[in-house]
Amino acid sequence: MKLITAIISESKLDMVREALIEAEITRITVSRASGFGRQVREEIYRGKKMIPNLNPKVRIDIAVNDEFVDITVDAIIKSARSQGDGEIGDGKIFIQSLEEVIRIRTGERGSAAI
Amino acid sequence: MKKRNWQKTFIFGFLILFMSGNVFAEGQPEIDSGATAWMLTSTALVLLMIPGLAMFYGGLVKTKNVLGTMMHSFAAMGVMTILWVTVGYSMCFGENVLGGWFGWNSDYFLLSGIDTNIMEGGVPEYVFSMFQGKFAIITPALIAGAFAERVSFKAYVFFIALWGVFVYNPLCHWVWAEDGFLFNLGANGAIDFAGGTVVHISAAVAGLVAAIFIGPRRRFPNILTRPNNLVMTVIGAGLLWVGWFGFNAGSSVSSSLSTAQALAVTQVAAAAGAVAWILAETIHQGKATVLGFISGILAGLVVITPAAGVVQPYAAIILGFFASLASYIFVSKKHIFNLDDTLDVFGIHGIAAIVGAIFLVFFIRDSWMADAALANGGIWTIWQQLGVQTVAVLIAISYTAVATLIILFVVNKITKFRASDIEEMKGLDTVYHGERGYGMLNPN
Numbered sequence: 021m022k023l024i025t026a027i028i029s030e031s032k033l034d035m036v037r038e039a040l041i042e043a044e045i046t047r048i049t050v051s052r053a054s055g056f057g058r059q060v061r062e063e064i065y066r067g068k069k070m071i072p073n074l075n076p077k078v079r080i081d082i083a084v085n086d087e088f089v090d091i092t093v094d095a096i097i098k099s100a101r102s103q104g105d106g107e108i109g110d111g112k113i114f115i116q117s118l119e120e121v122i123r124i125r126t127g128e129r130g131s132a133a134i
Numbered sequence: 135m136k137k138r139n140w141q142k143t144f145i146f147g148f149l150i151l152f153m154s155g156n157v158f159a160e161g162q163p164e165i166d167s168g169a170t171a172w173m174l175t176s177t178a179l180v181l182l183m184i185p186g187l188a189m190f191y192g193g194l195v196k197t198k199n200v201l202g203t204m205m206h207s208f209a210a211m212g213v214m215t216i217l218w219v220t221v222g223y224s225m226c227f228g229e230n231v232l233g234g235w236f237g238w239n240s241d242y243f244l245l246s247g248i249d250t251n252i253m254e255g256g257v258p259e260y261v262f263s264m265f266q267g268k269f270a271i272i273t274p275a276l277i278a279g280a281f282a283e284r285v286s287f288k289a290y291v292f293f294i295a296l297w298g299v300f301v302y303n304p305l306c307h308w309v310w311a312e313d314g315f316l317f318n319l320g321a322n323g324a325i326d327f328a329g330g331t332v333v334h335i336s337a338a339v340a341g342l343v344a345a346i347f348i349g350p351r352r353r354f355p356n357i358l359t360r361p362n363n364l365v366m367t368v369i370g371a372g373l374l375w376v377g378w379f380g381f382n383a384g385s386s387v388s389s390s391l392s393t394a395q396a397l398a399v400t401q402v403a404a405a406a407g408a409v410a411w412i413l414a415e416t417i418h419q420g421k422a423t424v425l426g427f428i429s430g431i432l433a434g435l436v437v438i439t440p441a442a443g444v445v446q447p448y449a450a451i452i453l454g455f456f457a458s459l460a461s462y463i464f465v466s467k468k469h470i471f472n473l474d475d476t477l478d479v480f481g482i483h484g485i486a487a488i489v490g491a492i493f494l495v496f497f498i499r500d501s502w503m504a505d506a507a508l509a510n511g512g513i514w515t516i517w518q519q520l521g522v523q524t525v526a527v528l529i530a531i532s533y534t535a536v537a538t539l540i541i542l543f544v545v546n547k548i549t550k551f552r553a554s555d556i557e558e559m560k561g562l563d564t565v566y567h568g569e570r571g572y573g574m575l576n577p578n
Contacts, residue, residue, distance in 0.1 A: 030564075032559075063568070
């Protein structure tokens with residue numbers, strides 16, 4: 021089992037969600053995040069250009085069984101990458117191994133609980 | 135709202151002004167400070183409805199569209215005010231031109247000819263023109279709810295400017311100017327005290343036509359629009375209710391008995407509408423929602439708008455109750471028509487205003503019917519008035535629908551009205567305004 025965490029651009033959330041649903045990955049957790057990477061984004065505030073020190077992003081967490089890792093990652097990359105060769109700021113995907121999953125309602129553990 | 139008998143006074147006043155060259159023309163009515171004070175207050179109250187509307191609409195959309203939606207209301211305050219003082223007031227309250235399509239009076243251009251004018255009711259004409267100007271702002275702002283979350287800001291601005299000039303101004307002239315043809319329809323005119331046809335039916339029909347023309351949002355109807363901030367919507371509804379006292383009671387353009395009558399029924403109808411909606415919800419769904427209560431307030435306020443001058447509180451209860459039920463049924467069934475009227479402009483404003491404009495005839499005060507009978511030479515029945523009201527409503531609906539469609543077509547040629555799929559997904563706030571409504575709140 022793996023925990024896939026994707027940090028994506030806010031404006032790509034709808035596209036990523038739709039692509040995941042198409043790939044039959046429907047169980048996800050979404051939260052707002054903010055952070056800083058290589059992307060330098062200018063904003064206009066009252067006519068002045070500013071570079072905010074943290075950029076708003078969306079964080080998606082998905083727990084999957086091993087055979088679904090590639091499907092999920094492909095769907096995210098395909099939908100979150102900007103047109104053409106992509107842009108700095110399209111985000112990152114982190115994959116960690118997942119020690120245990122427990123469904124609260126039944127107490128099931130492991131792969132069946134995902 | 136009534137301008138009967140005043141027009142001649144102004145024209146006469148202007149003649150004196152120009153002939154004598156005296157700024158303080160003699161023979162003008164004296165200022166009635168009571169009436170003027172109330173009209174100043176009403177003018178401010180009607181303006182308060184626009185931030186109210188911005189909050190009402192703004193709270194209901196997705197987080198990524200909150201600013202763009204509020205901006206629709208605020209942009210109307212800017213654009214429509216400038217248009218109002220340049221051409222709007224003249225087109226609405228000038229004398230008939232082009233066969234009565236709209237009015238014109240060059241003295242009203244930039245309001246330059248009314249600088250020292252006092253109207254017959256003792257109210258400076260500046261106050262009347264500004265009061266009326268607020269109606270010209272709120273009407274296009276109301277339309278925006280029907281196509282919220284999916285239109286380009288630039289196209290919206292072109293649209294409200296053209297719509298204000300070619301739909302609102304002619305309708306306002308027909309219904310409220312002394313020589314407007316709906317004002318003189320039947321024995322005593324079509325009854326539209328504060329804007330049932332001019333404001334609500336026209337905005338709702340325009341919204342309906344525009345929503346169909348522009349098409350639904352992406353993935354409609356499989357989307358759940360979860361309000362980004364219902365608290366803001368509730369505050370907005372509160373401001374609308376408060377502002378509506380200026381809208382209705384101010385429409386008497388006096389501080390008198392008719393003002394008091396309009397004020398009382400406004401309060402009662404709003405309450406009846408709100409109670410009716412949550413009753414229906416409780417019976418139908420099992421829960422009384424806050425959004426339901428405030429939707430009912432709006433339905434009640436809208437239904438009493440045309441009727442506020444001619445009915446009594448018992449009628450306000452009946453009208454408020456049934457308008458709210460009719461709106462509730464429409465809103466809960468609109469998916470049948472595959473209609474994406476995002477914030478239910480037609481479902482609430484359209485339905486309730488049509489109910490009000492037509493069914494008010496069964497509750498008209500005897501004194502009004504007596505006046506009408508007198509004007510008609512002895513007899514005037516409610517059935518005759520029902521005919522007049524129906525004709526006025528049908529004219530407002532058909533003129534608005536056709537003219538709006540033409541305007542939409544023209545605007546769509548200038549700049550694409552609908553936001554692209556990508557823009558819609560990114561949200562109006564970033565795409566058209568480069569801003570975000572909230573900090574880190576509300577994943578949506």
